[in-house]
Amino acid sequence: MIRLSNVWYMIGGNAILSEISLYVGAGEFVCIVGPSGAGKSTILRLVHMEIVPTRGKVVVADYDADKIKGEEIPVFRRKIGVVFQDFKLLEDRDVYENVAFALWATGVPRRRIKKRVFRILADVGLSHKRYSMIQELSGGEQQRVAIARALANEPFVLLADEPTGNLDPETTDEILELMKRINGKGMAILMATHKEDLVRRLPAKLVHIDTGRILE
Amino acid sequence: MSLNLYYSFREGIVGLRRARMATMITISTIVVTMILLGIFLILTVNVQSITKQFRDRVSLEMFIDNSLSPEKIRELRKSLSDLDGIEEVVFISQQEARERFRQDLGEEFLNLLGETPLPPSFQIKLSPGNQSPENIAGVVSRIEELEGVDEVVYQEKLFRFVDRYSRIVFLLDGVIFLTVLLSAVLLVSNTLRLTILSQSRNIQIMELVGATKRLIRRPYLIQGILQGGIGGGIGSIVVWIFVKAVTIRFPSVLKVTPFMILFPFGLSLLLGYLGGTVGIKRFLRAS
DSSP states (O other): OOOEEEEEEEEETTEEEEEEEEEOOOTTEEEEEEESSSSSHHHHHTTTTOOOOOOEEETTTTEETTOGGGGHHHHTTEEEEEEETTOOOTTTBBBHHHHHHHHHTTTTHHHHHHHHHHHHHHTTTGGGGSSBBGGGOOOOHHHHHHHHHHHHOOOEEEEESSSSTOOOOHHHHHHHHHHHHHTTTTEEEEEEEOOOOOOOOOOEEEEEEEEEEEOO | OOHHHHHHHHHHHHHHHHHHHHHHHHHHHHHHHHHHHHHHHHHHHHHHHHHHHHHHHHHHHHEEOOOOOOHHHHHHHHHHHHTEEEEOOOOOOOOHHHHHHHHHHOOOHHHHSSOSSSSOEEEEEEEEOOOSSHHHHHHHHHHHHHHEEEEOOOHHHHHHHHHHHHHHHHHHHHHHHHHHHHHHHHHHHHHHHHHTTTTTHHHHHHHHHTTOOHHHHHHHHHHHHHHHHHHHHHHHHHHHHHHHHHHHHHHSSSOOOOHHHHHHHHHHHHHHHHHHHHHHHSSSSSO
């Protein structure tokens, strides 16, 4: 489903990633663990096709990073959910609008948007906050909104870049629990984190990375 | 209206409301620029028209032999009309010349002279593009070669004066107008980018969730057109009020067409569209 084969990513002669080979199968939970600057986010950006590898192959579902055309990228991204450490939410809108925005932006018919947003907000436990403004929410709730938005288009994989990086331990547990539940429903998750102790509790395959290389 | 178009409109309008300050700055800039441009366009067109009228008024006077038969006069008229660089030929008979003379100098003066002091003549209007002193000299020498021509008279000094100053006015006015137009285009497109810049987070998120570039672009195009339309509309209204105020005080001083009044509105709509297109392009990462 997601396959990176001997991937190198260079910037100005410096190798950010070297010889990365990684596979994430359908419904699998894979955590990339490593210190800051190890190259975890770069792997996620390669999978999201924001960048292309300098060498090697990145194939996600039927899309090959070398062959994908510009106009295919939006369609490809609808099949992938993404969450970030800083949530990337529209702070001047309420919870409902933040999730509905993703559906509108991808051309989902109006009658289906409301139904789907209500269902997803129920899944992430935010039904009661659907008309709250983003600034009124706690960090954990904001991350739930970001996860709800990522799930809105029913992707086959969820990419999570340090999703608990800005959260306190209690909220971190809640978010990890939510991700476990999402994975339990059959969705693949590729998560990047520097907190190894936390992910050890997850039913996830761990991939250790440092200075752009996967550690044996 | 399709869902996407409905949402694009909604997003466009909501975006303008949210970026209130940037929107206000943009619309005010468009209003001020379009008022300046609209008024300058009217002045430019009027200055050009006055200059043209002045050039057009300059004509040659060709006196002919008093004894020419009507047949010969007709032939001469045809020969003149066939010459290059001549737009219009008007025959002034001796009686008409006398009448003009009487109107200009009075009956008493005419009686004093006894007979008509002026021979029959042709008044020759040159075609546009042939009113330069060099061309006139060429036309005059061709006329003088015709049979029956007595004398060709024209105000050479006036010709040279009009030619020189009308060129200067034309160039100066054209350069100023183009400068104002270019400033308007740059100012409007840059301020439109302000509004887009204030919403860059939305653009980034739309890209993340897989919105097509067309869909991302559309609300910003709508915003550009709306801001351009509102700003240009107000500009056109102010220009119209200016024209009314001037024509009430000084009737028939300005020549104004509906096009001139609507020009700021139309131009700012176009600038709004183009500014929106260019502005959003910079934010869309090449992918």
